[in-house]
Amino acid sequence: MAVVHTDAHSHAVLNVRLFDMVAALSTTLDLLDPRLGSHQKRTCLIAAQIGLAMQLSMDDYRSLFIASIFHDIGALALHDRLRLLAFEEIEPHRHAQMGAHLLGQFEAFRPYASLVAYHHVPWEDGAGQRFEQRPVPMLSHLIHLADRIEVLAQGRDNILADMEEIRLCIAEKAGAVFHPDHVAAFLAVSRAERFWLDLFSVNLDQILKALAPFEDIELDLPKLMLFARFFALIIDSRSHFTATHSAGVAICAETIARHMGMSAAEAAKMRIAGYLHDTGKLAIPNEYINRGGPLAREEMARMRSHSYITHDILSKINGLSDIAEWASHHHERLDGSGYPFHKSADKLSLGARIMAVADIYTALIEDRPYRQGLPEIQVFAHLEDLVAAKQLEPAVVATLKRHHDDIGRLCREVQQREGEELSAFWRLADDMTEGRGQGNA
Ligand SMILES: [Fe+2]
Ligand SMILES: [Fe+2]
Ligand SMILES: [Fe+2]
Secondary structure, eight states: OOOOOOHHHHHHHOOEEHHHHHHHHHHHHHTTOGGGTTHHHHHHHHHHHHHHHTTOOHHHHHHHHHHHHTTTGGGGGSSOGGGGGSSSOSSTHHHHHHHHHHHTTSGGGGGGHHHHHTTTOOOGGGGGGEETTEEOOHHHHHHHHHHHHHHHHTTOSOHHHHHHHHHHHHHTTBTTTBOHHHHHHHHHHTTSHHHHHHHTOTTHHHHHHHHOTTTTOEEOHHHHHHHHHHHHHHHHTTOSTTTTHHHHHHHHHHHHHHHTTOOHHHHHHHHHHHHHTTGGGGGSOHHHHTOSSOOOHHHHHHHTTHHHHHHHHHTTSTTOHHHHHHHHTTTOOTTSOSSSSOOOGGGOOHHHHHHHHHHHHHHHHSOBTTBOOOOHHHHHHHHHHHHHTTOSOHHHHHHHHHTHHHHHHHHHHHHHHHHHHHHHHHHHHHHHHTTSOOOOO
C-alpha cells in the first residue's frame, strides 16, 4: 500500500483547542458512573459564575475554571467515587490529594494541583486558611462551595421550586463551612433563575465554552502529545494489570507508521491516537478491567462499547478527526467482523489498520492477570493467523515483523518508564484507599 503524506499538510490540519480537550477529559471522567451526570462541568459552571460576580483577576479566573472542571480527577482511582456526592463526607481529602498528584504529572496543569488538593477544606471562620500546616489557596474554598452547590442541585426535577431551599442551606453555612465573601457572591448571582437552569441545559458544553477563559488557545502537535499522554495516564491508572497499555500501543503505532512511510507529523498523530484509543474504557466498571480472568457474557458485551465511546468523545473535538478515526477503529477488522462499525477493508484507513495491529501486538506481549506476556514466536503466530483470516493488514504485520527488534525494544522501554511513574501513583492510591496516609501531593 503506497502512503504519501507531507509534514506541511499535517501541521496545517492540526488545530485543536485546549478547551475542547479539557471538556473531553472532563466528560470522560464523568462517564465513570452515569449517576454522576456532569458533576465536574456543573461545578465548573457554578464556580465560574461566582468568580465572575467576584470580578476575579484573569489569572485567578483561569485557575478556578481549570481546577474546578477536573476537581474530582483523583476519585477515579479510589473505589468510592459516588460517596463524594453525599453532602457530608467523612474523609474527603484523599481523592483531593490524589487529584493534585495526578494534575502534577502534567506540566500545564501543575499550577492548579494545590487548588484541587484542598477542595474539601471547610472555612471554619478562617481556620481553613491552613490545612495540616499548609496554606490553602482561597480558590480551593470557592471550588468547595461550587462543588457542594452542585451536589445539592443535582437530581432535582424542578430546580426552580427548590432553588430557595438550596440558597438558604448554603447561606446558613457561611463562615462555618464556606468563605462569607464567596457565599455573598453566590447569593447575588443565584437569584436569577437562569443560574439554575443553565446547570441543566442541554447546551451545557456551549455555555461553559462561552465562559472559558482560554477559548482561543490552540494546541500544537507537541502540546497535544503531552495532553494525550496525560489522558492515557488517567486511563491506564485504573488498572494494575494494563497499567502501560496505552503508552505501549502509542509507541508501537508510531514506529510502525514511520516504517511504513508516514511523515514524522503523521506518525506523531498515530502516537496520540494510541494514547487515546482506550478512552472509552473509563466508562467500563473498574471490576471488569481488574478482573483476574475472562469476562462473563454481559460483561463482555459492555466492554465492547468502549471503542464506540472513544469515538463519541473524540469525534466531537474539532481538528482531531484523523486521530479520532484511527483511535476508535482499533477493534475493526478488514473482513468486517470487528466492532462497533463493522467496517471492512474498503472503509479502513492505513492508520486504523496500524492501530489494530499495534493494539493486539501490545496486548499479547504484556503480562495479564491470567497469563504472562507471550514469547515472540507465539505473538507472530497469532498475528499471522489473523492475517490469514483476512482480519489484519498483511503489510502492517510484515512491517512489524521486519522491525520487531527495534519496535519491541522501544515498546518495552516506554512501558518500563511509564510503569515506574504509575507505580509511584499506585503506591499513593493504595495508601489512600487503605487510609494509611494522606500523601504529600
Ligand atoms: Fe471532591
Ligand atoms: Fe466534586
Ligand atoms: Fe480496545
